[in-house]
Amino acid sequence: MCDSSNCFPLQSMETAKAETLCIFGTGDFGRSLGLKLLQCGYSVVFGSRNPNSSNLLPKGAETMSYAAAARMSSIIIIGVHREHYGFLPGLAEVLKGKTLVDVSNNLKINQYPESNAEYLAGLLPGCKVVKAFNTVSAWALQSGTLDASRQVFVCGDDAKAKEAVMDIARSLGLMPLDQGSLLAANEIENYPLQLFPMWRLPCYICAAFTVLIFLYCLVFEVFYPLTTTKEDTSYLIVMTIPNRVFPIVSLILLALVYLPGIIAAIIQLYRGTKYSRFPNWLDQWMLCRKQLGLVALAYAFLHAIYTLIMSLRYYVRWWSNNYLITQIKTNNTYPFSNYNAWLSDSYVALGILGFFFYVLLGITSLPSVSNAVNWREFRFVQSKLGYLTLVLCTAHTLVYGGDRFIYGAFYRWFLPPAFVLSLIIPCAVLVMKFILIVPCLDQRITRIRQGWERKSRTVCPGH
Ligand SMILES: Cc1cc2nc3c(=O)[nH]c(=O)nc-3n(C[C@H](O)[C@H](O)[C@H](O)COP(=O)(O)OP(=O)(O)OC[C@H]3O[C@@H](n4cnc5c(N)ncnc54)[C@H](O)[C@@H]3O)c2cc1C
């Protein structure tokens, strides 16, 4: 039973009571919305093909023919599928001048040449059509689990009609977002049909790098010893190789979050203006940086967990005990090396610091946090601290790898150790960023971003 606790009747109960809303269609959505409206203080009248047979309707709602119901309210919510709009033009007279709320969805993206709302406006030109509520599911309305779909995208050509519908959404405890004119209806109708649209590209990129790096490590850590010394190191597949793949992919993705910003700055410098669109691929890349960053953070978390439980592993314990016993047996001890102590503590410390800022980036991308800061603060964290995270994690890997990538002994079949792969893009991004923050270039970019434009080289004749 849904509770009416998350109703926010903006008007006092009396005036809301005075407001009668009409719902066409006594199906799932019509009934759920009707129930919610009643709980939030509206009076509801249903239009139905069979007014007497609809027994599932919420108590307190009246049911009558479509025409009679339409006369009862100035706002009519069309809880009918687009395919069944055919009867509506027959009600043109009684619907004239009224606000029709189109809540319909389609089964697939761009199913029709025009949006359902525009189709409805075409059927009834004398009415004011507003698109709304299509992103809210009947079940969520009934069960009160509105968290996921609290946002209601609204659009329409008549501002007053749109505002009235947004008020209804607010009093239902929903969050109306004005998307502009009825032209936006198509996008609003496509929205519920997409599955994590912004996460697809980042997940594909992450999956591709994960497979590539995994195969690389498999060749380097398992196939190479197996074919050269017949040694079976397949047990490394379970922990050691994942603890190479996760950090390496995380570092590469982190660099790919900041690379588009560099490319964008170079394009703006080259064009001498910010008033020209970035290429589409760069726009797409810039738009999914948040998701790319969060996927990278997830991998960094896995790396931190794998690393923290390293000492529990049989293989690690066997190795350290065996190393000790060998020293005793051969009666030679390896003197404490200050250099190694410095090296290993530094790279772990850099990893921990890098991870700290990484998590901070993740926290600021939570809507509740990002809504609490202004855009300068947000950009400071995301851009400045973001680069600090990249510097720390790159340094962590560089210090961990040390000078191993210089010596051939660490190469196998001419392949460098896997950590070298993770350093290519981050180092390139940091070097380019370092060049771009050189004062003469940085000032130029800042001026371009503030609207300065380099006069075009070709001057039109007569100017
Ligand atoms: C864990 C994690 C979470 C993240 N969460 C988010 C998130 O919630 N939201 C998000 O957006 N990103 C997020 N990111 C991605 C990244 O932190 C941000 O996109 C960050 O702003 C990128 O900074 P930048 O310096 O590369 O580029 P930006 O500061 O975005 O600038 C990119 C380019 O755009 C142009 N530009 C910038 N500002 C202007 C301007 N005012 N006028 C004209 N041109 C301009 C310039 O050419 C600039 O180089 C996240 C990353 C990680 C790792």
Ligand SMILES: NC(=O)C1=CN([C@@H]2O[C@H](COP(=O)(O)OP(=O)(O)OC[C@H]3O[C@@H](n4cnc5c(N)ncnc54)[C@H](OP(=O)(O)O)[C@@H]3O)[C@@H](O)[C@H]2O)C=CC1
């Ligand atoms: N279900 C959901 O979660 C959501 C649905 N929507 C949209 O709401 C609208 C209604 O969806 P839903 O309630 O699930 O659909 P239902 O099929 O459950 O109900 C549709 C209603 O339309 C009326 N209707 C009028 N003419 C016809 C006709 N020729 N054939 C069939 N029904 C007709 C019927 O009411 P009667 O018999 O009383 O005339 C019927 O109950 C759709 O446009 C849908 O896209 C939007 C968001 C979520």
Ligand code: HEM
């Ligand atoms: C809690 C934080 C962290 C700790 C304690 C930590 C610790 C370690 C350790 C011990 C290793 C060596 C692993 C091995 O010998 O197999 C390592 C490797 C590595 N770490 Fe971290 N790290 C942390 C965070 C990070 C972060 C945030 C990144 C960047 C995304 C990162 C990237 C790497 C990379 C690329 C390697 C090399 C992997 C390889 O080639 O074996 N680490 N880290």
Ligand SMILES: [Fe+3]
């Ligand atoms: Fe000119």
